[in-house]
Amino acid sequence: MIVSVAYFILYFSLFIALMALLVFNRKPYTLKLGYQPRVSILIAARNEEHTILRCLQAIEALDYPKDKLEVLIGDDASTDTTRVVVDAYIQDKPQYTCITITHTLGKAKGKANVLAHLAKLATTDFYFYTDADIAVPPGWIKAMLSEMREDVGVVTGITTIEGNGFFAKLQAMDWLYALGLMQVVSDLGLRVTTMGNNMLLRRQAYEQVGGFEGIDFSITEDIAIFNQVLKRGWGFRNIYNKYVLALSTPAATLSAYLQQRRRWMRGSMHLPLYMAIIFILHSAYYPVLLPFFAYTSVGIMLAIFTFKLLLQSVYLHICMRRVGHSASWWMYICFELYMVVSSVILIIYFFLPVKTQWKGRKY
Numbered sequence: 138m139i140v141s142v143a144y145f146i147l148y149f150s151l152f153i154a155l156m157a158l159l160v161f162n163r164k165p166y167t168l169k170l171g172y173q174p175r176v177s178i179l180i181a182a183r184n185e186e187h188t189i190l191r192c193l194q195a196i197e198a199l200d201y202p203k204d205k206l207e208v209l210i211g212d213d214a215s216t217d218t219t220r221v222v223v224d225a226y227i228q229d230k231p232q233y234t235c236i237t238i239t240h241t242l243g244k245a246k247g248k249a250n251v252l253a254h255l256a257k258l259a260t261t262d263f264y265f266y267t268d269a270d271i272a273v274p275p276g277w278i279k280a281m282l283s284e285m286r287e288d289v290g291v292v293t294g295i296t297t298i299e300g301n302g303f304f305a306k307l308q309a310m311d312w313l314y315a316l317g318l319m320q321v322v323s324d325l326g327l328r329v330t331t332m333g334n335n336m337l338l339r340r341q342a343y344e345q346v347g348g349f350e351g352i353d354f355s356i357t358e359d360i361a362i363f364n365q366v367l368k369r370g371w372g373f374r375n376i377y378n379k380y381v382l383a384l385s386t387p388a389a390t391l392s393a394y395l396q397q398r399r400r401w402m403r404g405s406m407h408l409p410l411y412m413a414i415i416f417i418l419h420s421a422y423y424p425v426l427l428p429f430f431a432y433t434s435v436g437i438m439l440a441i442f443t444f445k446l447l448l449q450s451v452y453l454h455i456c457m458r459r460v461g462h463s464a465s466w467w468m469y470i471c472f473e474l475y476m477v478v479s480s481v482i483l484i485i486y487f488f489l490p491v492k493t494q495w496k497g498r499k500y
Contacts, residue, residue, distance in 0.1 A: 181251035185269035243350025280380035290342030290371025294381030317456035333359030
């Protein structure tokens with residue numbers, strides 16, 4: 138009983154503090170670029186015949202001079218028509234190059250190996266990373282570069298899900314909520330993480346750590362390179378606004394969703410302690426609340442549940458509004474149910490003795 142009460146006091150105190158920071162400690166973004174350097178966009182693609190055209194069309198629509206873009210695509214031994222689709226699209230676009238990856242560089246594997254090869258081909262000082270199932274916004278390059286100060290080695294944008302389906306909308310809310318929690322911590326100047334589908338690396342910082350081939354392999358290669366860059370003393374910036382909001386295709390099946398989240402959960406093992414505490418406190422809510430029911434009344438338990446739902450919904454509403462998204466009031470209730478069910482399933486699935494499948498490979 139005492140432990141449960143102490144937990145709820147800590148949980149709600151932390152949540153209210155995060156809410157206050159979200160509202161009152163938002164860092165301003167410059168969104169002005171004094172110069173326009175040449176940049177490289179690196180895309181790893183494996184069996185993406187249904188999504189990569191959308192990705193390339195978004196890049197073609199970027200609000201940035203075409204002659205200052207270098208788009209490098211790595212075909213990672215695709216067994217579908219990915220290469221055919223890419224070649225057809227870029228045949229009259231000299232700034233695009235597609236290569237087939239045939240061998241491994243250093244310690245890199247899978248996607249990290251593809252990106253290592255593409256970095257070898259890059260001829261600029263700024264590496265932009267996105268995925269073949271991502272559509273970046275028109276202002277992406279300018280907005281990301283505007284935060285690349287002299288001491289900054291990595292800039293991270295935000296990503297959410299695009300789709301009209303019910304499950305897709307819940308995934309979109311999930312992404313924006315989680316990234317909103319991370320942004321508050323990032324705005325305090327504390328290290329959090331990055332996202333490999335929406336990331337900018339300074340070439341000097343990348344080469345200083347030896348590239349993807351020079352660091353220990355990780356199934357979450359973006360977090361691995363981020364941590365290594367920061368260890369070398371480089372700064373970072375996380376941006377939470379519509380100008381860097383990339384749109385991903387949703388996980389089409391429950392199996393794909395579980396595999397995706399399992400991989401992310403493995404990556405979360407490398408988060409700093411303060412972020413781990415936030416996520417542990419968050420995920421422990423229902424395991425603490427349900428046994429607490431045995432010691433108290435239904436009214437008290439419902440009051441605690443309602444307070445949590447209210448705080449979470451307001452927080453999520455602010456996050457969504459900042460990127461031009463919205464949701465009906467009943468979706469916030471559905472999101473709470475989604476969080477409960479998905480958390481239980483994912484915790485169980487994470488500890489099953491099975492390998493993680495990613496792009497047709499097992500790790």
